[in-house]
Amino acid sequence: MVAPNQDEIARGIKEFILREFLPGENPDELTATTPLVTAGILDSVGTLKLVMYIEEKWGARLSAHETDVEYMNTIGNIAKLISNKLK
């Protein structure tokens, strides 16, 4: 099976976030650089949900310290982290 590229992962994460946390919001306003943690879109519960989704969808296992804002604050950063893990 071919590992998804970073853009595909980013798309998947964006869809998940829009569906789970931002229903009814304009998808165009959620970009790869929109802050998630610092803007309050991802909190502890949200982060755990996203981590579960990532594990189920791509089989990428994250470590606890990777829930840090450094990795989780934007869709771009999350996609990059997962993409690196899947390589």
Added chain:
Amino acid sequence: MGGGVMAADSKVPISGPGRAAAEAFRAGGAADFLPFLWVTGQVALLTWVVDVYEIEQAAFGHVMQLTLVGFVVHHFLPPALKLPFFVLISVLALGLVLGAVNAAWVVAVGLALIGACHLPISFGKRIAMVVTLGATMVAFQAGWVSSGKISVIWPILGSMFCFRLVVYLYDMRTQGGAFGFWRSLAYFFMSPNVCFLLFPVVDYKTFCKTYYNDEPVRVYQSGATWISRGVVQLVLYRFVYQFLVMDPSEVASAGDLFRYMVTTLLLYLKVSGTFHVIVGMLHLFGFNLPETHHRWLLASSFVDYWQRINIYWKEFMAKLVFYPVNFRLSQREGISEKGALVLSVGISFFFTWLLHSYQWFWIRGTYLLAAPDMAFWGILGLLLAVNMLWQQKFVRKRSLKKGGGWSWKSDLSLGLRTVLTFMAICVLWSLWGAESIGEWLAMWAQAVRVEPGDVGLIGGVLLAVGLAGAMLGRSQREWTYQGAAGKGVAKAAATGLNWRQLGWAGAGVLASCAVLMTPVKTRLVYHASPQVASVLKSLRTSRLNVRDAAILEHGYYEDLTHAERFNPQLFELYSKMPAGMDVRIKGEGIRPTHDFRRRELVPAQSAVFSNGIELKVSAHGLRDREYDLHKPAGTLRIAVVGASEVMGWGVENHETFENLLEDWLNTHNTTDRYSRYEVMNFAVSGYGAIEKLIVLEQRVLDFDPDVLFYMANKKEYQLVIDRIVEAVRAGVSLPYDFLETITAEEGIDRDTHKVLAKGRLRPRAPEMLGLVYNRVASLCRDRGIQPVWVYVPQPGAEPPNRRDINKFFGHAEEAGFDILDLSDAFAGASTDELRMAEWDSHPNVAGHRALAECLKRKLQEHPRLSHLLLGDGVPIDRVGQVFKEPSRVQTKE
């Protein structure tokens, strides 16, 4: 690097816009210099405010002055020298507060701990090494091994290392930050730490990532803003603490209970204010750390509350416990997503409780184990878990739009949720603050009564909270700890300094300072309201409120385990108290009596006060010189009854003010009327009005005195209530029928909780004290003894208003005492010159001298007493007859 040898990193602390700006400043451009000058002016003003308000005592004032100078020098240093200079400032602060030797020890032990983290051995072995060093420190801090004169360093080291070392090792393990010699020293030796043992758990990774991650002046400005916010909160805390906080036994209605709960929650302003000041100070050295608290009174759910209050702690727990536990549990078979969530929250709160006790140990040297603590953390953890499950199922509304697209319905909903959360937190917080769960329940039992004003009070406060919540409570998580790095990056994207932004922020700081520094004695304030002027004046000093002064004093005689557990003011005092100073009088010279008096001095024995001074008891059981039972001919004998300040707590026998008075009377006896004066000290520590009456009846009369000095203090009502309740609950019979009658009328027996019992007796205190005074005066008159009521103040511990004290004067006057008021005995001298120690308000040698001087002056000024005791109008054999003639009014029986 993930561990092992450290890099010499001082060359790389500043990056991004911060570096460019720092270099531009060094180039000396006037346009850049002015903003820096603007912030420096604010910091200078704040330093002045801290000094005037004696924020955190004098030591912090000195550290703040050092910070001001260090801030200016630090700013102009090249980037490579900034971190080493900050470490130097921190070490100087240590030396300033602890002295050179202790500071050297702190640095040496600290270096050993940091060094152990970087030994070129496996990570597991390094942890073992750190644990071994930590265990050695535990032995010193617990007192299992004596560390002699350097015992003062362990709480400071504990505060610096007990959590930060854990974070440091975790980040080392997970490669979470850049490690280097100066960076590590700066992380552990933060200059404000020497004054604030209760310190926010700064995350190492955030500490590194936020270092000059923005324009320097913008970082400095936020530092000044936070210091000013912190100072304002600390002054508000003083107002709440000194004027609003209630004793549980004062709760008599629903409104009282509400006030008790809200003010107990507001005591947290002390921690919130302190943390703002600490982080603000760190900003002045480029550490652009995030906010530690964010509008914590306006949380709209338990999760929201947890995210707003002590944010650093929440992030610490999330990083080290919540996420790791949750990740592990989620990977286990048979544990559902919800189960993992609940368990990880539960375990996080268990560790929160445990680590608070651990922190307590490092600061106090004892382990904290109290039922209300466990109940508080347990219930909060449970509520948070339920709240998180709810949020997992019903996702809370989020929005990408600024402001969130809110409507009046959502505002109303937010306001209501804020009110409900506020109420729930108040209830929980009052439980945490209670001495025991029984006390907490007893308070609720008192609150069944609703007074007319209660509905207005409760409704008004809740309405204000709801409105504030709806208007200000909706800000997103910009304040969160994790957001710091991202926030810095976002700000870095902004170009240049925004003068308007700086101007507004600085104007806020200046406005705060201007309000705080309003001269209280100006005509405007004083003539508008002397009471307001008095309140403002009292806010400028850090002092115990009446309740805590009583607890502290009570602690001299009783083992009040963790009296300061939920009490920032007492906590601070006890933290400064050297080991062993909280021990009560030790030795054979004092013994329990198992009756109402509870204790007495033992004839011809001695004991030792906690400061090492000997208490020598005379052959007749007095803390005094030797006197014959039979009064020698021609002698005027004055008997003195009182409590510890009269007994001479912590001073030598010859230094007590009653002995100084005796010496003066005999030295200046030029009348030949009396061959000698004897002032006999019957005082015993902890005695209130009832015990003094017992002493008069059982002991004083045998010595045939001519005059009785009844020494009163500010606790006349309180000690009557406390002693009766203690006696009834201990099954000790009350010494007078009128006391039995009153306790029976109030339905108090040995099973009544002390909070309830004190609450019921409180309204009867004036009546009881009046009866005691009448009995004292009447007994004296019957025996030809002149009763004199003397008010003895305590240095630095007098209540800000004299409402109750004035009532004592009224009772004494009504009973027929002559009155001597020594309230101004300590005028013109500083409190520290007159009291034993910051944690001990008993007068020291200078304090006793001041009392003796004042007593002499008041005697000379009193027409009747000066005539009878000092003048030449009354022969000795007629003194008793003269005294039998009542001075004012007859006593009522």
